[in-house]
Amino acid sequence: MTAPSPASPSRPLFTFGLVWLGQFISLFGSGLTSFALGAHVYQLTGSTTRFVLISFCATLPLAVLSPFAGVLVDRWDRRKAMLWSDVGSGVTTALIWMLLVADDAGQWEFKAWYLYPIVLLGGCCTAFRWPAWTATTPLLIPKRHLGRASGMAELGAALSQIASPVFAGVLVGSIGLHGVLFLDVLSFLFAAGVLVAVRFPPTPGASARSTAPRSMRRELAEGWRFLRERRGLSYILAFTTFTNASLALVLLLITPLVLAFTDLKSLGLIGSISGMGMLAGGILTSVWGGPKRRILGIAGFPAIASLMLLLAALPPSVPLLATAAALFLFSMPLTTANAQVLWQLKVPLEIQGRVSALRKTVGQSAVLLVTLIAGPLADRVFEPWMAPGGAFAGSVGRVLGTGTGRGIAFLFVVLGLTVLGAVGLLLLSPRARRVQEEHPDVIPSQPLALPLSSEPPPAGAVSESPLSATGNSPS
Numbered sequence: 454m455t456a457p458s459p460a461s462p463s464r465p466l467f468t469f470g471l472v473w474l475g476q477f478i479s480l481f482g483s484g485l486t487s488f489a490l491g492a493h494v495y496q497l498t499g500s501t502t503r504f505v506l507i508s509f510c511a512t513l514p515l516a517v518l519s520p521f522a523g524v525l526v527d528r529w530d531r532r533k534a535m536l537w538s539d540v541g542s543g544v545t546t547a548l549i550w551m552l553l554v555a556d557d558a559g560q561w562e563f564k565a566w567y568l569y570p571i572v573l574l575g576g577c578c579t580a581f582r583w584p585a586w587t588a589t590t591p592l593l594i595p596k597r598h599l600g601r602a603s604g605m606a607e608l609g610a611a612l613s614q615i616a617s618p619v620f621a622g623v624l625v626g627s628i629g630l631h632g633v634l635f636l637d638v639l640s641f642l643f644a645a646g647v648l649v650a651v652r653f654p655p656t657p658g659a660s661a662r663s664t665a666p667r668s669m670r671r672e673l674a675e676g677w678r679f680l681r682e683r684r685g686l687s688y689i690l691a692f693t694t695f696t697n698a699s700l701a702l703v704l705l706l707i708t709p710l711v712l713a714f715t716d717l718k719s720l721g722l723i724g725s726i727s728g729m730g731m732l733a734g735g736i737l738t739s740v741w742g743g744p745k746r747r748i749l750g751i752a753g754f755p756a757i758a759s760l761m762l763l764l765a766a767l768p769p770s771v772p773l774l775a776t777a778a779a780l781f782l783f784s785m786p787l788t789t790a791n792a793q794v795l796w797q798l799k800v801p802l803e804i805q806g807r808v809s810a811l812r813k814t815v816g817q818s819a820v821l822l823v824t825l826i827a828g829p830l831a832d833r834v835f836e837p838w839m840a841p842g843g844a845f846a847g848s849v850g851r852v853l854g855t856g857t858g859r860g861i862a863f864l865f866v867v868l869g870l871t872v873l874g875a876v877g878l879l880l881l882s883p884r885a886r887r888v889q890e891e892h893p894d895v896i897p898s899q900p901l902a903l904p905l906s907s908e909p910p911p912a913g914a915v916s917e918s919p920l921s922a923t924g925n926s927p928s
Contacts, residue, residue, distance in 0.1 A: 463508060467592040468651045469602065470533075475647035476586060477609040479539060482640025484617025486546060487511070489625050489633045490572075495706050496563045504564055509824065514576035515583070516817035522581045523810025526804060531585045531592075531656065532857040537650040538582035543641030550634040557631075583813060585744060590728055591797045591896045592654045603793040604738025607786030612732060655675045656802055674809035679800070685888030686799060692879045693792050695801045696755045698819040700785060703762070705827045706861050707778065713858025714769045723775045730779030734786035739766035748879075750791030756876045762869030763861040766853055798894045823870035836860030896918055 491507055526534050546587040548571055555839045556563035594602045624633050680687050700830045711720045743750045767773060800808045839853065839860040853859050853866070878887050 466594070466598075468653070469590070471647050471651055472593075473590075473605055473609065473646035475539075477613070478640045479542075479644035479924050480609060480613045481617060482637035483542070484613045484867065485621045485624065486637040488621040489630050490549070490568065490619055491629055492621075492625070494568065497835075498565050498714065506569060509821070511576045511579075512574040512817055512824075513581045514813055516575060516821055518577055518580040519584065519813040519817070520673055520807065521669065521810075523584045523676065523807035524669050526581060526588060526806035526810070527656075527672065530653075530807070531589045532651070532653040532771060533583050534647055535589070536645055538578045538585070539648065541578035542575050542582075543638050543645065545571050545578070546637045546641065549670060550631060553631055553634070553763070554785050562819045574767050578663075579856050580810075580813075584806045584810040587793070587809040588656075588802070589796075590883060591802060591805065592656065596798065596894065596896060597795045598742070599797050600742030603790035603797075604740070604786065606734060606793070607790050608732070608735030608739050610735070610786075612735070620651055621787075630680065640844055651670060663677045672807060675920060676804060676811050678813065679804060679808060683799075683886035683888075683892060685774040685882070685891055686796070688882050688885040689748075689792060689795065689888065690815060691883075692755075693751065693788070694816050694819050696758075696788065696872060696876055697816050699872055700818045701783065701823045702827055703865065705824065706831055707774075709776060709831065710765070710769075710858050710861040710865070711771075713789055713856075713861070715771055719771045723771060724779055725777035729781050731782035731786060733779075734783040734889070738790040739788050739927055741789065743794065747791045747795045749780040750787055751795070752876050753786070754788045754791075754870055758784040758788075759869040759872035762865045762872070765865035765869075768854070769858065769862070795888065799888075799892045801895045809857040830911040831864060832863050834860075835864045839863050860891075 471692070481670060487507075494503055494507055549568065550565060555561035575724050575784055590602055590606075593598065621633060624636070630635075680690065707723075708720060711723055758781045761777040761784075764773060764777040797805070797806070798813070835844050836857070837860070839850055839855050839862075840846065841855050842849070843855065845863065849863055850859070
């Protein structure tokens with residue numbers, strides 16, 4: 454086969470920048486909607502369970518559909534997959550907006566449970582967008598800049614997390630929930646418009662796969678086989694899944710821990726300072742790109758985060774928790790970006806969609822599990838243990854103190870020690886330590902040429918797959 458000429462670096466980088474901007478604006482709009490809808494449901498029902506169900510419905514499709522979405526993304530044009538995902542997400546938001554408008558006009562009585570199937574549908578669209586965007590980045594960015602690109606993705610998430618609640622609170626008071634939803638629809642239209650205007654380089658082997666009938670079950674099995682046969686990468690997947698689940702548990706329980714000794718104003722201050730920590734981590738990653746030995750970033754920054762959890766053993770104070778939370782979240786973008794680069798370098802372009810989706814399934818399943826057990830684990834196990842007269846009041850309680858919130862503090866200490874143990878196990882594994890050397894990079898150093906039109910190139914114009922070039926077939 455004839456390999457295409459290397460792309461001019463400026464064109465793919467410009468394309469990446471445009472698409473990143475569109476996805477960031479879309480993410481920011483979704484953050485506005487998520488905050489405003491959650492507040493609306495809680496005010497409407499007064500039920501924490503119904504409030505949590507909104508988040509559960511948004512996350513569930515990522516855990517269930519991601520493997521199948523990844524297979525389809527590897528078959529389809531990834532730009533079109535992202536485009537239709539943005540369109541679908543915009544339609545679901547517009548549907549909620551129409552229900553609220555109809556309720557205001559007296560034509561329809563709005564009920565909170567109407568949101569659940571709509572949010573579930575929006576989550577299905579997100580399940581396709583994420584693997585498509587993850588698998589597209591190595592097509593647009595030179596290999597040496599993947600660390601910075603991953604940092605930009607984490608920076609976008611951090612900015613959205615910090616700014617969305619602030620702007621949503623202001624906008625709901627000025628333009629109402631209807632206006633926030635309308636802005637979210639516009640954000641999806643902007644992201645879709647960018648995707649209409651740009652072109653992505655062809656995925657190696659895409660034409661051959663689109664014409665040859667293949668079983669989804671077989672392609673999904675190829676993704677699992679790729680993971681199973683590369684133990685170093687499998688160990689890293691298990692480790693990052695555990696650390697992400699730990700992050701979810703901390704974010705869920707930090708609110709009751711803080712409110713056990715202070716007020717909502719202080720909670721907001723801690724949230725703002727911790728968000729700035731995450732923002733700083735995203736900025737550092739986008740500028741630095743991370744260490745050359747990725748395993749040092751993957752294991753080192755969670756070690757810092759685990760030490761921050763151990764600070765829960767100290768007497769509670771707002772400055773202490775704000776500093777600990779900021780450093781904890783500071784480490785998260787650096788960990789995620791280093792792991793993401795490693796996957797993008799070691800996974801062939803033609804199967805990155807399904808491998809990314811399988812990783813998402815594993816990670817989101819762990820987060821869903823943590824979401825279900827966090828409350829009972831705190832309320833029925835650790836808090837009773839650390840109550841006056843509880844099982845650990847006379848031992849651990851002498852160090853941490855007893856009473857409301859001290860059980861969650863004990864849980865954070867146990868979690869911090871467990872994360873430190875996981876870091877040690879990862880670094881003791883020769884397969885994990887030498888993963889960069891054992892598995893060669895399978896993506897080109899420079900992006901492939903951008904097509905001149907939206908039509909896919911003929912099969913003869915597609916370069917040889919990195920899988921076949923290195924002999925590392927996933928099958």
